[in-house]
Amino acid sequence: MRVDELGERALVKQLARIGYPPNATLPPGDDAGAVPWGGGHLLLKTDGFAYRQVALQGMSPEAVGWRAVTAVASDLVAKLARPLGFTLALAAPGEARVETLVGLTRGAARAAAAYGAALLGGDTNAGGELAIYASGVGVARAVLPRAAEPGDGVYLLGDRWGLSGAAIHAHYHGIPLDAYPAIRRAGHWPKARLEVLALGAVRDALSGSADSSDGLAETLWQLAEALGVGIHLEALPVFPEVRAYATEAGVDAHELVLYGGEEYEVVLVVKPGGEAAVERALRAAGVPHHCVGRVVREMGVWYRGEVLARRGYAHFQD
Amino acid sequence: MRVDELGERALVKQLARIGYPPNATLPPGDDAGAVPWGGGHLLLKTDGFAYRQVALQGMSPEAVGWRAVTAVASDLVAKLARPLGFTLALAAPGEARVETLVGLTRGAARAAAAYGAALLGGDTNAGGELAIYASGVGVARAVLPRAAEPGDGVYLLGDRWGLSGAAIHAHYHGIPLDAYPAIRRAGHWPKARLEVLALGAVRDALSGSADSSDGLAETLWQLAEALGVGIHLEALPVFPEVRAYATEAGVDAHELVLYGGEEYEVVLVVKPGGEAAVERALRAAGVPHHCVGRVVREMGVWYRGEVLARRGYAHFQD
Numbered sequence: 149m150r151v152d153e154l155g156e157r158a159l160v161k162q163l164a165r166i167g168y169p170p171n172a173t174l175p176p177g178d179d180a181g182a183v184p185w186g187g188g189h190l191l192l193k194t195d196g197f198a199y200r201q202v203a204l205q206g207m208s209p210e211a212v213g214w215r216a217v218t219a220v221a222s223d224l225v226a227k228l229a230r231p232l233g234f235t236l237a238l239a240a241p242g243e244a245r246v247e248t249l250v251g252l253t254r255g256a257a258r259a260a261a262a263y264g265a266a267l268l269g270g271d272t273n274a275g276g277e278l279a280i281y282a283s284g285v286g287v288a289r290a291v292l293p294r295a296a297e298p299g300d301g302v303y304l305l306g307d308r309w310g311l312s313g314a315a316i317h318a319h320y321h322g323i324p325l326d327a328y329p330a331i332r333r334a335g336h337w338p339k340a341r342l343e344v345l346a347l348g349a350v351r352d353a354l355s356g357s358a359d360s361s362d363g364l365a366e367t368l369w370q371l372a373e374a375l376g377v378g379i380h381l382e383a384l385p386v387f388p389e390v391r392a393y394a395t396e397a398g399v400d401a402h403e404l405v406l407y408g409g410e411e412y413e414v415v416l417v418v419k420p421g422g423e424a425a426v427e428r429a430l431r432a433a434g435v436p437h438h439c440v441g442r443v444v445r446e447m448g449v450w451y452r453g454e455v456l457a458r459r460g461y462a463h464f465q466d
Numbered sequence: 467m468r469v470d471e472l473g474e475r476a477l478v479k480q481l482a483r484i485g486y487p488p489n490a491t492l493p494p495g496d497d498a499g500a501v502p503w504g505g506g507h508l509l510l511k512t513d514g515f516a517y518r519q520v521a522l523q524g525m526s527p528e529a530v531g532w533r534a535v536t537a538v539a540s541d542l543v544a545k546l547a548r549p550l551g552f553t554l555a556l557a558a559p560g561e562a563r564v565e566t567l568v569g570l571t572r573g574a575a576r577a578a579a580a581y582g583a584a585l586l587g588g589d590t591n592a593g594g595e596l597a598i599y600a601s602g603v604g605v606a607r608a609v610l611p612r613a614a615e616p617g618d619g620v621y622l623l624g625d626r627w628g629l630s631g632a633a634i635h636a637h638y639h640g641i642p643l644d645a646y647p648a649i650r651r652a653g654h655w656p657k658a659r660l661e662v663l664a665l666g667a668v669r670d671a672l673s674g675s676a677d678s679s680d681g682l683a684e685t686l687w688q689l690a691e692a693l694g695v696g697i698h699l700e701a702l703p704v705f706p707e708v709r710a711y712a713t714e715a716g717v718d719a720h721e722l723v724l725y726g727g728e729e730y731e732v733v734l735v736v737k738p739g740g741e742a743a744v745e746r747a748l749r750a751a752g753v754p755h756h757c758v759g760r761v762v763r764e765m766g767v768w769y770r771g772e773v774l775a776r777r778g779y780a781h782f783q784d
Binding site for chain 1 (some may be wrong): 469470477481482485489498500501504513516551555556558560561562563564567571574575576584586588593595605743
């Protein structure tokens with residue numbers, strides 16, 4: 149079978165299980181891989197993409213390099229692991245500009261430093277198009293898997309919900325972002341939220357977490373499907389700039405929140421009764437948070453009572 | 467400037483320094499990156515390649531996946547780090563076969579297990595051609611950098627010298643390997659030598675090490691140039707099967723040893739006076755070893771008194 153017949157979602161599910169170790173401390177297909185190490189956990193993650201896939205209008209090579217490391221850092225942080233080091237592997241055609249590769253590497257190094265970690269070299273290869281593979285290693289005392297139980301509360305952490313979606317929408321529709329600095333910042337320079345690591349102190353109040361980079365709706369559907377549970381969404385954060393952009397662009401602001409993608413924010417699943425302690429920890433750490441719904445027994449994802457359409461990004465099929 | 471004008475060697479040298487942390491415990495451009503961690507060192511490495519670059523005649527996707535993890539494992543082991551986990555990221559065109567990707571992942575998982583480590587998932591992306599990026603993390607009590615001082619002895623560890631070169635030569639010249647099982651094994655299923663980790667016990671007798679995957683001559687030139695020293699090669703191991711193949715193929719057996727590539731073996735640099743202890747440790751660990759020369763003050767590489775030509779493999783320029 150061809151990979152474009154199978155589709156990315158089914159392919160990833162199949163590959164993620166191959167040889168995945170029985171002593172792993174995160175399930176296969178989670179945001180990162182983890183093995184026990186020194187009384188805690190060692191996490192490893194690789195994320196690759198084509199330059200043209202992610203370079204939004206006006207985005208510099210530095211910003212793309214920053215984003216590559218940020219995507220990996222966000223996965224590690226969502227699992228409560230502190231990033232220690234990153235590598236950056238580049239594939240480039242012979243006619244690529246050295247300045248572009250230097251810019252990518254500089255951006256990756258800046259991001260690594262911003263996360264208190266090191267850029268530990270990388271690799272370059274000839275390739276048909278410019279592609280970037282970032283890898284990162286982190287350590288955690290206790291990890292947070294993709295897990296949820298009926299009755300749990302669902303929270304969105306951070307403040308990029310809808311903003312990254314608006315930045316991507318603006319890119320594809322040629323809409324200038326001069327009047328929307330927060331949208332531009334979320335799209336060009338998203339920052340992984342190291343402050344989320346403070347949740348380690350309230351680990352017992354948590355069921356699980358997921359990094360959202362495929363879009364909120366897709367992330368929730370992945371959780372629901374993998375865990376055999378349902379998620380009822382009741383409220384969504386719609387920030388003023390997202391509302392203003394949506395009005396100008398003639399789109400539904402909720403669509404930007406649900407189908408944006410590349411948020412690099414955390415979806416947090418909190419045990420019943422744990423809400424107060426978790427909210428206190430998030431406030432103390434300065435992490436914006438929004439209680440958006442609840443986990444139910446029946447498999448599916450609903451938004452205000454209606455089944456939420458699944459239209460996430462999938463490679464091989466667009 | 468275009469990357470094919472600058473060339474891979476100069477590009478890698480430029481990129482390797484960007485943001486490389488001052489507290490790193492291996493120098494930029496070494497076989498892996500390393501930071502201090504928990505009284506020891508945490509090492510991270512990524513290695514990428516195009517499938518068609520490395521799949522020799524008759525090599526299965528499993529063998530290519532095995533090789534991807536082996537290349538990374540060999541770099542970690544050469545620095546005296548024990549591998550703990552690997553990831554595998556794949557880029558594939560839509561028409562690629564699912565079976566190929568499954569095979570690559572199975573091979574990678576087998577290799578990880580063979581090295582006592584875990585395959586911790588990965589990533590898939592659409593790409594113009596099939597490409598593989600393996601990353602690995604390892605830990606070491608004491609690391610061994612690319613270092614050498616005049617007076618040091620130079621050793622080749624392992625038994626694939628010339629054999630991997632013969633396998634690559636056979637591939638490009640359409641020569642069947644049925645009569646050469648050791649050459650085929652070295653080319654298709656090279657195994658990183660975990661036994662080399664036994665050298666941790668004689669770390670004080672060692673100056674440095676380098677993984678050889680660009681070919682012996684290129685590896686020695688890299689060492690000489692980076693360290694400002696010279697290397698006098700006096701003897702080279704030429705194994706019977708390499709000699710037989712060279713005779714049949716009408717090539718110089720020494721050329722196969724010097725310019726082979728993809729050995730995934732270690733070049734070891736031993737302090738003067740340390741030879742006996744190191745040889746004892748290698749014998750006890752069952753690591754084949756060959757004393758091949760000595761480090762000198764004058765920069766360069768010589769083989770039996772003649773300057774050794776530098777003809778390593780470089781991306782972007784072939």
